[in-house]
Amino acid sequence: MEKYYHSVTLDKEKCRGCTNCIKRCPTEAIRVREGKARIIGERCIDCGECIRVCPYHAKIALTDPLASIQKFPYKIALPAPALYGQFRNVSINAILTGLLKLGFDEVFEVARGADYVTEFVNEAIKDPKRKKPIISSACPAIVRLIQVRFPELIDNIINIESPMEIAARLAKEEFCRKMGVKEKDVGAFFITPCAAKMTSIRNPIGIDRSWVDGAISILEIYGPLYNQISRLEDDEVLLQKASPHGILWANSGGESSALDMDNYLAVDGIQNVIRVLEEIEDEKLTDLEFFEGLACTGGCVGGPLVFENGFVAKNRIRKLSEQAKGRHLSREEVVDAKEKIQWYFEKPILPKPVMKLDDDITLAMKKMEAIERIYEGLPGLDCGSCGSPSCRTHAEDIVRGYASEMDSVFKLREKVKELAQQMIELSEKIPGGKTSNNGK
Amino acid sequence: MMTSRNHIMEQVYTVEAGNFVLAGEASGQIKKVLKQLGVDSNIVRRVTVAAYEAEMNMVIHSVGGELILKVTPERITVTARDRGPGIPDIGLAMQEGYSTAPEIARELGFGAGMGLPNIKRCADSLNMQSKVGEGTILEAYFDIKAR
Structure with missing residues (x-):
């Protein structure tokens, strides 16, 4: 048996990397990475919400013929x-x-x-x-x-x-x-x-x-x-x-x-x-x-x-x-x-605490703090264009190591602006340590 | 708002008097935070129930205040601090069934006089001080047992 068998899967060819499924998933189990949806196996509960909302029919259920x-x-x-x-x-x-x-x-x-x-x-x-x-x-x-x-x-x-x-x-x-x-x-x-x-x-x-x-x-x-x-x-x-x-x-x-x-x-x-x-x-x-x-x-x-x-x-x-x-x-x-017949469960149902940030509470607290800090710098639009369902999840993904800050178009824009500024400053410098403004 | 240093994490939530649209939001946030921190689910439930009762108490009875969550690796503290009007007789307020809730709250199913007794039942220990004309501060403590 596979570790996380799921009937719900992605037809990669059909996926356009839109944000419909990531925003509707009740366990925040889907991300868009490199232009395609990706299902996080340990979070998916196979409810099929994504199958229903995908306009391209890229989310499918594997069943037997x-x-x-x-x-x-x-x-x-x-x-x-x-x-x-x-x-x-x-x-x-x-x-x-x-x-x-x-x-x-x-x-x-x-x-x-x-x-x-x-x-x-x-x-x-x-x-x-x-x-x-x-x-x-x-x-x-x-x-x-x-x-x-x-x-x-x-x-x-x-x-x-x-x-x-x-x-x-x-x-x-x-x-x-x-x-x-x-x-x-x-x-x-x-x-x-x-x-x-x-x-x-x-x-x-x-x-x-x-x-x-x-x-x-x-x-x-x-x-x-x-x-x-x-x-x-x-x-x-x-x-x-x-x-x-x-x-x-x-x-x-x-x-x-x-x-x-x-x-x-x-x-x-x-x-x-x-x-x-x-x-x-x-x-x-x-x-x-x-x-x-x-x-x-x-x-x-x-x-x-x-x-x-x-x-x-x-x-x-x-x-x-x-x-x-x-x-x-x-x-x-x-x-x-x-x-x-056996009509009751033989084994206990075990929790799957996939939402928790760390097994060690001190580390979890540190991560929570980092999430808050990153979250405050995000626009709060929950547009999903970074590939995570909300700004909050994006901040969590960065801290968990699943995403980078530059996945956010807003952060990218800030960075580009900063770089452009630096380029202007650099271009205004002329060799010899003098700037072009000298002499004016 | 959040501050954290030397293994202490603190979050402060504003609670508005009489605002039933936002009522429950702060305790809901507290629950989410504790689940993410990986706190034992039984403790999360007790803290959430106590925080919700404290939050509703402030919405119904106070002129407004704040709910504060403080977490250390050993202990969780929920503090409800309001700006008035204050409780004249805390002993009476702690009695099951005693209520001074206004009609609007009772119509919504609150004000059964179970709020404070419920907080007491959920928390590992409780500290409450009140001064009429100044306000009430309630602190509920929860031990995080070794897992």
Whole structure:
């Protein structure tokens, strides 16, 4: 495994070195250097904001091609509930049937995985020892955001696996048992609305290895899947099993509304989530029991790798959820699942304090002082032309050794002016130590 | 404003009376600085909560003042110094639930009488002096434990 695997990457050819992405990155993880954007691996949380804002489509998400499912003798599709919102007047069952026609041997709805997670969380919130508010672990970009910017809230993150992992484990267990095949011969593929999920498959948090074998973006599968769906006949087998609640996880607030409690807050859009996490950290929301934060506007339906407008998809999901035929899980099914699969994190989530200036506080203080001194000499326009997102970050970058003062056009102009002045002074000198003004 | 010498760092933030637009800005800055200095996250949280309460106290009750952050490798000090009106009975003000907050502040959800008790709970030690007609100075100390 690479040290910092990221799905979000740069297509260098397309990058023009503009300032759109550096200014929108919530962890200040992008700089423009030598005319091209550069992502700082240890800071990036794969939220995909830069993919959305890049006008040249130079920010891309690495996902697996559809053909990669052929590496496995048996293939399982794990569709994110957000997939259901992509098609007009198409039932969930038709979408699931379409996936089978595409070459998958089995489909297991991640929305069904979400039904299990809801039950697990419902039990966990009854534990009075847990730090409140409990923070959802469903959005991997938010979990990574907390690691980087809110380490004090790590213990609030619920140590329960995401619906995707739960779905993969249950699907594989069930398939292997039913078909009498070995687990290594079965590949489970998540149909993903976002890059962060791809990263959490390759480089998971809380577990050593993901049970998901790959992620295919909704954008990639949309065309082939649409083709299959349009050719479907009426004799579909009923595949749709998830409850209306599980399907609603595609939308912001879906996860929370399924819980046995009322004292929750569901926030979407990464800047909004940051604002609320600041308040939770400052103990301003002391009566809150559960916090659901989703990086994308509207929830997963607003992911960077979806085809349909997130607001349209959100409304479709709401309607599809109302018509859903799936039922809620029985007590036995929940107990059974807990016995069969690993459903909670095996490892603690560790902080990634990349914002700190130095391990030694005395040195950190010295650096802070140097930053303030440099910052005072900068114009405070936050134009981004130096390649850093703001004058403040530019000052930090200089002190951290990532940038030089002359990267700033304003500093450069000052320097040029100074040099020009010196040149004039020099040109006015004539050999012999006399100046041309002599004799006037 | 910032000064630093011999491992002491000091930052001074002006707090305006009755200005709810800027309220919270100083304590927010303090939090950012401490995170960058790599101070333990539990201490950062306690300092921020105390600084926020002290800042809000000045916004609501005082005629204005300043919030001062002082950091040494061993200790963090948050000082709230205002120019009046002063607290007649500090013992009473420290009681949970006691409040003299005006209506405008209560409508915003402040003035529950938890400000000073909250600062006391967060800080490792506290020093407070007040003179009616002159002003109040509150100093909250936080030990940076060996990491």
